[in-house]
Amino acid sequence: MEKLQTDDTAPGLHIEPIVGAQDSRVRTGRVDDNFRAVMFKVTAEGSVTYVMHGFWKHDVANRIAESVMLTVNPLTGIAEIKTSVDSEALAAVAEASAEAAAGSSTPTPTPTAASTQPEVTAGPGLLEHYGLDAEKLIKLGLDEEFARAAMTVSDEAALMALVERCSIEWQGLALIDLSAGKPIEEVKSIYGLDRPVDESGTEDEQLLRGLEHPASQLTFAWIEDNEELRRAIEESEFAAWRTFLHPLQAKFVERDFSGASKITGGAGTGKTVVALHRARRLAKEAGSPRVVLTTYTTNLAASLQRDIVRLDPDVALAKRLGEPGLRIDGVDALIRAVLAQAGAGIATASEAVLGYGTTQVLQRTDNQAWDEAIEAAGQELPDKLRSAAFFAAEYGAVVLPRRVKTETAYFRAPRRGRGVALSRGQRVAVWAVIESYRASSRARGTIDFEEAAAIAAEHLDIEAETGSRLADHVLVDEGQDLVATRWQFLRALVAPGPNDLFIAEDSHQRIYGQKITLSHLGIQTQGKSRRLTLNYRTTAQNLRWAMSVLDGSSFSDIDGDSESHDTYRSARSGPVPVELACGSMTDELDQAAELLKGWLADPDVASAPETVAVLVRDQYQRERVVNGLEERGIDVRPVDRDAIRAGSPVAMTMHRAKGTEFARVLLFGVRDGSLPSGVKKYDFSEADLQDALLRERSLLYVAASRARDVLAISWSGQKSSMLSD
Incomplete structure (x- = not known):
């Protein structure tokens, strides 16, 4: 192709028309002794454009060239390649x-x-x-x-x-x-x-x-230079979405909005693709804008960082928050950066949030702090409310977003969506525990992650009264996993205005936090929300299985609108998922080993074994699976915070698998007692219990939708109640 662009008359190329071809523009060209290219020569206004159709062995290429045609659809104006086949x-x-x-x-x-x-x-x-x-x-x-x-x-x-x-x-x-x-x-x-x-x-x-x-951009891409072509060839899977955006995706990338906007869509529909392309587009605009691209987990943020460089190595990346260029980081890392840069001025913000001024904002409160506060000050609590999960949710959803600092303010605070009613006496008991929690944290010189987000947001709002915000545009991936205080922080990063906030979310993939409604936090996206429904990653068979996990459940997005999952479709087809019902853990490991051996015997998988994943509910189960498979002659690498490396199949938790994809996936241990798991701590209210169960369904859906081509599910004993018949 380099030679073709340099001189299409070079004798070594052998660019030849085909006698008797249905399209007079068709040409074949020499690649080497065995292969020829089939293409179309289009001449307009004195310049020549070659449209590549493909590369085949000599005789096959000639037969294809005889029947293939490059035409314009008369009803749509779209360029199309047709063949009698x-x-x-x-x-x-x-x-x-x-x-x-x-x-x-x-x-x-x-x-x-x-x-x-x-x-x-x-x-x-x-x-x-x-x-x-x-x-x-x-x-x-x-x-x-x-x-x-x-x-x-x-x-x-x-x-x-x-x-x-x-x-x-x-x-x-x-x-x-x-x-x-x-x-x-x-x-x-x-x-x-x-x-x-x-x-x-x-x-x-x-x-x-x-x-x-x-619509032609789904099939054709203009190749302007060799470097662009080289990347497309060497990074074949990634190149598809780098170059061939769906027209609906392209609209979301290029469109300007008067304020906050949102895109929704199921797993594999390209929400992250849109966010990356849009971040790149905004970062390259005139005026050296300050663009922030963020998400909830550090693993996903690292993935975004790698992918933006692969998408466009020339995008200017900002080293510090507030500098021109594109800054990519997890939301908690951004919060920490704001707190670290604030200096002594952070005391004013902490006073507004916590009721006392402190500059000790970089150390995080221990996970056991709520249990200790309940033990110390929760004697008057009903048994059902003696739950760290209840207090963490109450604190994050009611107290911190509304900057509640006193018992009187807590009595007046609305508790919309909390799912459990509190009498005045119960509020007194709850506030006593909250005061104990704050006093203990103050003595230790720590704050928790929710407090950090609220204080950072307050600091940014205070600074904006006499200065400016730290970003011109903020883009959020996996927005469904963020809670109220983090949304307040992101709102405070950028001033309201054109293209200020762009959000990608899927309510069906909410596996962290509680439900929130953006409008309650001062973020309005109604009328500027669009939905992607075409899945590019998962086959129709795998998608159907994954969606069946969600059947019978009700979902709503971060605007509070109901979300259906029955309109999602896949653009690919493949084998039906395999379900392995096993009598015991030993039997399940035996069958898993045989399954993986069969997969790894496939030449395509053998050359890239890291495209095979075993996904489990928790780290304890992951270690059992890794050790059990090793005993059966299968080397599987456990993956936690580190990146996936080539050379071996991987084992990871379903939470860690968020944002990844694999050619073949085994969901191991999908049994009763393992999925759903950990929901009993939410039984202080029926609403919170049901929401916890919903997150467990979402977790299984996320895990199943990691599979591109082949999906298998195994369990020992009684299968999970979340699996349909």
Whole structure:
């Protein structure tokens, strides 16, 4: 390709037209003695653009070149590559679907653990439920053969089989959106199908315009230099989302908002992709803006830091908060940076939050402090409220966000959403414990993480009265895991204004903290919220299994709006997840070892064993699994805070797996008593208990959605109550 860009007439390239080809623009070019490139030569306004189709062995390349065509869709203006093979494949799927719907005696294949071919089943047309017919699909811009075949499919599996045979990516994805119930007008807007088609100029000029269409960017990317191409080739998995953004993702990257905005979406829908691209775009704007990209956990923050460098090594990274450039860090690290830079002035902020001024704000309170305070001052408490979990939630959701410093102020404080009513006498008893907790922390010279966030937010607000904020734009990934005081801190980092806060969140992945509503904290995103529903990571089969964990549960986002999970669809297909019911822990380890041996025997996995993960509920179980598999001849590396390294399968907790993805995943120990776990400490109120159970479901959903291609689930004894039948 370098030679082609330098001189396409060089004799060593052998750029040749194909006699009898359906498209006169098609060319083949020599790669080496065995391989040739198939491409299209587009000439407009005296310049030449080559559109690469692919690389094949010599004879195969010539056969493909004879039938392939680069065209402009007359209804949409989108550039598309078509081949006669597509029509044959689509016709075969349509015939299979029609036979199934008519009750053909041909047996339908049953999916197995090793099967990658979705079944085709009988029933009414899937798309008919949404008032669609072939003519409407054709008017949308879908090819006639594809549209008519689509109307014959009766379930999601058959639809995926059809989509996989469609070489025009935007058409397949649009059909997936329609099958999820999105109205045609919304699909038109997403893919830019409502744009007027410019028919002026030559065919080649129209082709070049078609290549710039938003929907074309799903398939085609303009390669301007060798370094960009090298990165795309050497980092194949990462390159896909670096270069080929979905039109809806691209809109969220480029759009300007008058204030705070939000994007939601299930696991694998590209929320983090959007946040990274948007952070890069804002950081490169004129005026050297100060951009902050943050998330809850340090592991995810480190991942964001690595990915932004891979996305664009030229992005200026700020070394300190408040400097021009892009600053990426965990939210608690940002809070600590503010407290460390504040100096003696932090005493004023701590007085406003805690009721006493202190400059000792860098040491964190011990985890046992609430238990000690309850023991020291909680004699009047009802038994149900003698819970560290209750006090941590009450303190973080009611006391600190409202800057409550006295018993009288606590009596007046609204406790919206707390789930347990308190009489006046109970409030007196609760406040006595809170005072004991604060007195003990003051004596030790410590504050907890929630207090640190509240004090840092207060300090930033005080400083802003005579100065400026520390950031021009703040972007938040995994926003569903942040609690009230951290949101107050992020709000205080940046002044209200254009593109001030951009939030990516998924309520189904909330595995930390309590529910919050942003509007209660002075952050308004209503009317500026959008949703991604297309999953790029997980196969349709794995996604279906993961979503089944959430069935029957009610979720709401950080704006308080209800969130459904039944509209998510995958763009990929694969084997059905395997469930291993085992009689004992020994049996489960035996079956896990056999499963992993089979996976590692696959040449693709053997060359990259770190793409295999065993996920468990806690660190204790992780150590048992690592040791047990080692005894059975399988070397699995435990991963905690460190990065995943090449060379071995990994074992990690489900919490640690957040933000990762693997080709093959085994969820180990999904048994009754292990999942759900640790929820009894929330039984001080039914609402908090149910919310804890909801977080456990979300944790299992997060773990299952880490699997790209293959998913297996094992348990010994009674399986978890969160698994459906």
